[in-house]
Each structure stands twice: as C-alpha cells, then as structure tokens.
Amino acid sequence: MSPLICPSCGSQKIVKNGRIHNGKQNHKCRACDRQFVEAPQQKRIDQRTKALIDKLLLEKLPLAGIARVCDVSDSWLQQYVNHKYATVPYKRRTSRQKKGPLTIQCDEIWSFVNDKSNKQWIWLALDVATREIVGVYVGERSEHGAQQLWTSLPAVYRQCAVAYTDFWNAYGCVFPSKRHKAVGQETGKTSYIERFNYTMRQRVSRLVRKTLSFSKKIANHIGAIWMFVHHYNESLHD
Known part of the structure; x- marks a missing residue:
C-alpha cells in the first residue's frame, strides 16, 4: 500500500x-x-437539507448536533452558517406604519462572545400592542447602548411611543423624559419583553447561560439574534 x-x-x-x-x-x-x-x-447538499438546517438554527441545538442530524460535515455547516448570518438584514420588518398612541417595553440581557470576559448586551424594544420586536442593538451596557437602541427604533416610535424600562440609568439619559417610565418587575409593565427574553434564551443555544454552544465570532452572534428576531416577528402573523 x-x-x-x-x-x-x-x-x-x-x-x-x-x-x-x-x-x-x-x-x-x-x-x-x-x-x-x-x-x-464531494457531497452536494440539496435545498431540502438547507431548509431543514435553517429551521434547526432557530432551535436550541449546537452546530455539532445539527451536523449529525442532517448528515453534513462540521466544516461545511460552519461555512454555511457564516454565510447565512452574514446575510441576515440588521433591520426590523415590522407592521406598524401610522402615528398614534404607542407603548413599548425595553430591556437588556447579558450574553458573551468567545469567553465571559467579552460581554455583549442585547438591547430590545417590544411593541405592546403587536408584540413585535421593534428595536435591537447588541453591544455594551452603557449610555451608548441605550442610544443605539433608541436609534434602532422606527421613526414613528421615537416620535410617539411611551417606553417602559427597568431602572438602568442609561435609559433616562437617552429616552425623552416625558415618555420614559422606569418601573419594577412587580408592576407587570415590562412583562412582555421579559417573557420574550426567556423565550430567546431557550431557543437560541448560544444564549443559554451554561452552554458549550457560545458564539466565537461577534458577527455570528449578532446574526443569530437578528435571525431569531425576524422569525419571531413573522410568526406573529402566521
């Protein structure tokens, strides 16, 4: 031989x-x-398998598990995921168009990339009436982060919405004082966004508190979050 x-x-x-x-x-x-x-x-991956992978990426499964289920190589799957997350739009697709009385709930949850010293906070805003996620920012937990969340909101929300948040002082530094309400959990005024946070942690494997499926690239981390947000918003209208 x-x-x-x-x-x-x-x-x-x-x-x-x-x-x-x-x-x-x-x-x-x-x-x-x-x-x-x-x-x-060389193995050609058909569209049916790719469609299944797209669905599995929205569930609490590590990439190694998806590779086993779909019978694809780890290296091919990683390349596919890198491309998938790189093409996810970083912009909300929401139904709200007209001005009028609006209420949003805002919150931020902790995550990390590569190791726990590299903290990445996920800032979110949810429309109380439609339950849609209308604002997203991933980055530092600071006044800059609150500003980026505010900037991510569609103009109609920045002009009309009353925002309920926790007592993190960055919100008060950025959100207009007449339309910002800082409240405690016991009031129930932030219950919808808190519930969404729990849902996202359970569905997106890289956000589970104790996991080996954490993100190693910030681009993939943000792409996975946006992909889930788009899926969640679209599911509200199914």
Whole structure:
C-alpha cells in the first residue's frame, strides 16, 4: 500500500485523527497540521437539507448536533452558517406604519462572545400592542447602548411611543423624559419583553447561560439574534 501524502505540503508524516461525520477515517499531517480523508467524495447538499438546517438554527441545538442530524460535515455547516448570518438584514420588518398612541417595553440581557470576559448586551424594544420586536442593538451596557437602541427604533416610535424600562440609568439619559417610565418587575409593565427574553434564551443555544454552544465570532452572534428576531416577528402573523 502506498504511503499517505499530505495534500498541502507533500509530507508523509501522517497519523490517524479520529473519524468524520460519516465514519470515514480522518488523517492529520504532523508537518503542517492539515486534516484530510483519503479519496474524499464531494457531497452536494440539496435545498431540502438547507431548509431543514435553517429551521434547526432557530432551535436550541449546537452546530455539532445539527451536523449529525442532517448528515453534513462540521466544516461545511460552519461555512454555511457564516454565510447565512452574514446575510441576515440588521433591520426590523415590522407592521406598524401610522402615528398614534404607542407603548413599548425595553430591556437588556447579558450574553458573551468567545469567553465571559467579552460581554455583549442585547438591547430590545417590544411593541405592546403587536408584540413585535421593534428595536435591537447588541453591544455594551452603557449610555451608548441605550442610544443605539433608541436609534434602532422606527421613526414613528421615537416620535410617539411611551417606553417602559427597568431602572438602568442609561435609559433616562437617552429616552425623552416625558415618555420614559422606569418601573419594577412587580408592576407587570415590562412583562412582555421579559417573557420574550426567556423565550430567546431557550431557543437560541448560544444564549443559554451554561452552554458549550457560545458564539466565537461577534458577527455570528449578532446574526443569530437578528435571525431569531425576524422569525419571531413573522410568526406573529402566521
């Protein structure tokens, strides 16, 4: 039998390195760390499988689990997810158009990217009447974060809405004082947005408090959040 040769550097210093998703032997080059399988077979991923993956990305499943369920490679799935999240629009698709009395609830929840020292706060605003998420910002928990949430709101909300929030002082520094109401949980005035936060933590695996599915790239982290927000808003009208 001919010795295995690394397809990258030509070295024959090859060792076995576990198996890939379909059980085929994986190899690793000791010279350049390239991993490869012998006589690989290119597998075309059909649209049906991609549609299933899109649905599974909205559930509390790690990428490794999705790869096993859909019988695709980890590397292909990661590339697909990177592209998917990069093309998610960072803009709300909401039904509210006309001016009039509006009420929103706002809150921020903690998350992280790569490790817990890299905190990323998810700022959200919810229309009480339609239950739609109408404002989103991911970043620092500061006055700047509150400003970005305010800026993310459609103009009709910035002009007309009364906003109920917790007592985090950044809101009071940014939101117009006549239309900002800081309240405690016991009032129930922020119950809808708090409920949405629980739903998002349960559905988006990278937001579960104790998980190995945390985001390693900020772009994917934000893309996953926006993808869920779009799905949630659209589901309200199904």
